[in-house]
Amino acid sequence: MKRSDTDALVIGGGPAGASVAIRLTGLGWRVTLLEQTSFPRQKVCGECLGPASLELLDELGLGSKVSELAGPAIRQVAWMASERTIVAEMPACLGGRHAYGCAIGRDCLDMLLLEHARSQGVDVVQPAKVLRVSGVPGDFDCVYEWRCNGVIDERERRTEHHRKAAFVIDAHGSWERGPECHATERDGGEDLQLQSSDLLAFKTTFDGATLAAGVLPVLCLPGGYGGMVVSDRGRTTIACCIRRATLRQWRAHARGGSAGDVVEAYLRSSCDGVAAALRTAHRQDSWHAVGPLRTGFHPRSASGIPRIGNAAAEAHPLIGEGICMALQSAAILAKLFAHRPKDLRAAYIVDVQRTHAAICRKEFSARMRLAQLYARVAMQPSLAAAAAILMGSWPRALTAGAQLAGKARRGELELSWRPAVA
Ligand SMILES: Cc1cc2nc3c(=O)[nH]c(=O)nc-3n(C[C@H](O)[C@H](O)[C@H](O)COP(=O)(O)OP(=O)(O)OC[C@H]3O[C@@H](n4cnc5c(N)ncnc54)[C@H](O)[C@@H]3O)c2cc1C
Structure with missing residues (x-):
């Protein structure tokens, strides 16, 4: 060498x-x-950390610092589709150092x-x-x-x-x-x-939003999806992905205004839960954008x-x-x-x-x-509405969905593999 x-x-x-x-x-x-x-x-990020991420940050010597600065523990998950909001318990990570995740900018x-x-x-x-x-x-x-x-x-x-x-x-x-x-x-x-998608991603933060602390809503949007959460210093983060064609339609409809204004108008009008949470809110920052996602x-x-x-x-x-x-x-x-x-x-x-x-x-x-x-389900209004009906009568389905997605996973990694050449 x-x-x-x-x-x-x-x-x-x-x-x-x-x-x-x-x-x-x-x-x-x-x-x-x-x-x-x-x-x-x-x-551009929803800024949520699950218990597994917190454990991995513990390993790096940063877990307690992050927990101290982050927003409240996320104990509930919600499904917001058009005018419906279903709330369910977030599954707890059993046996790990952190039962629930949190959000930090x-x-x-x-x-x-x-x-x-x-x-x-x-x-x-x-x-x-x-x-x-x-x-x-x-x-x-x-x-x-x-x-x-x-x-x-x-x-x-x-x-x-x-x-x-x-x-x-x-x-x-x-x-x-x-x-x-x-x-x-x-x-x-x-x-x-690899799938080169037509999704563009956006994020901003708000002061004075009325989203309940400790709830993580998934936003189902026609031609997009997103999430919002109370993060560090009480700020509310909203992040979303929107199809390019959907954005183009909204831009034409808005006739002027920045891409960020168009995104915000789209979010407020497509999802009642977002409109309600942002009624008294002030944007802290401009909208940040990246994409397309791959x-x-x-x-x-x-x-x-x-x-x-x-x-x-x-x-x-x-x-x-x-x-x-x-x-x-x-x-x-x-x-x-x-x-x-x-x-x-x-x-x-x-x-x-x-x-x-x-x-x-x-x-x-x-x-x-x-x-x-x-x-796919969240971006397709008919599927998102059907899922909302199912979760409305059986909120545990939402908890199970979050569990499957890894929200109660531990961070431990047991590696038995070793490189063949040593
Ligand atoms: C809308 C949205 C919401 C999301 N929400 C969540 C969430 O809630 N929770 C979650 O866990 N994840 C979320 N993610 C995913 C998460 O943001 C990414 O997976 C994460 O940032 C990946 O980390 P990384 O270190 O690989 O890359 P990055 O965070 O992208 O970091 C890469 C770094 O490399 C630097 N860089 C790039 N090119 C060069 C170069 N040539 N030379 C030097 N530096 C360079 C960049 O400036 C950057 O700082 C979300 C993503 C999106 C788009």
């Missing part, structure tokens, strides 16, 4: 990137993380994670966008540029910076093009192919560069499991590296990458399929 500036270079400082950096530093690795934006920053959570990474010795380079990665496992060259408020600093435009790394981890998320990495290959799995496994990755978090796989956000999958995929990778050889040989790294992709497929497939099914 050639001389490197760092053992592992992590691209992206979201929950996946920050948590893998913390874990690898804990194993004695020299870790560098590059994040293109300055924190705190907002992120991504400005807050991501900042906590990255600050913690820094305090643990991770070399955080921020705001720095990774442009290209070349080389082979054991000897990667990563090219990046400095950014200023997310924009390339003009004085820096022609200055390329380099970091040499033995090992690179791609945690750049899924909502923008990642850095160029050479020698891309499929990870071999064929199930749950749900499924993201099968192409560069040889020897494992992907974690959304960069590896994205579920429909209706089930609110994305942060959990990000934290889990990071934990799986770090666990596979727990007994690394002294010399990070290329064959070993490629084997870890393949093993990691296979474990993630096994761990996440069911959740992703279920999310796809729920999203």
Whole structure:
């Protein structure tokens, strides 16, 4: 192996990137993380953490801090379809450290994670966008540029910076093009192919909303779905996904106004529960947007560069499991590296990458399929109304649906798999 500036270079400082950096530093690795934006920053996200995510944050040494800052425990789940609202008990996670989940703003959570990474010795380079990665496992060259408020600093435009790394981890998320990495290959799995959807995602926060604390409503919208929740500092977060065609229709109907205004008008008029919760509310922030979502496994990755978090796989956000999958995929990778050889040989790294992709497929497939099914029901008014009738007479169906989606899952990961090359 050639001389490197760092053992592992992590691209992206979201929950996946920050948590893998913390874990690898804990194993004695020299870790560098590059994040293109300055924190705190907002992120399009429903901001709900289930008990499993809280357990994984405990493992990182952050669970109590997050629980202290987050909104109230989420003890109820609701199904809001047009004029109907069905409320049921959230299933409790039995035997775990956290019975219920909670919500915390991504400005807050991501900042906590990255600050913690820094305090643990991770070399955080921020705001720095990774442009290209070349080389082979054991000897990667990563090219990046400095950014200023997310924009390339003009004085820096022609200055390329380099970091040499033995090992690179791609945690750049899924909502923008990642850095160029050479020698891309499929990870071999064929199930749950990537689906480029026509869904655009939005999020904002409100003051003075009257949504009951501790309830997590799923919003069923014609041509979309969403969720709202009371998060940290009493603010109410609303996040949703809307089909491009639906949005276009609403825009034509609104004749003017920003995309955010159109989204808000659509939410208020499509769902009585949202209109009621926001009657006295004031928006704290503008509407943030990303998309289109690309749900499924993201099968192409560069040889020897494992992907974690959304960069590896994205579920429909209706089930609110994305942060959990990000934290889990990071934990799986770090666990596979727990007994690394002294010399990070290329064959070993490629084997870890393949093993990691296979474990993630096994761990996440069911959740992703279920999310796809729920999203279909929620976006189709006739199905959403039929589901509301069923849940109205049998609210336990809603509790069971939340249980299936993983809301009572524990964070523990028992890995018996080991890379074949050690
Ligand atoms: C509408 C909506 C609602 C959701 N609600 C929930 C929910 O309630 N609960 C839940 O658990 N999940 C939810 N999710 C999913 C969740 O937001 C994602 O799964 C999660 O953010 C994935 O984390 P990540 O670390 O993989 O990626 P990200 O959080 O996207 O982080 C990636 C980071 O990489 C940085 N980056 C990108 N490219 C580069 C580059 N070239 N160089 C350097 N840095 C780079 C980005 O700036 C970013 O900070 C929701 C998603 C949507 C769209």
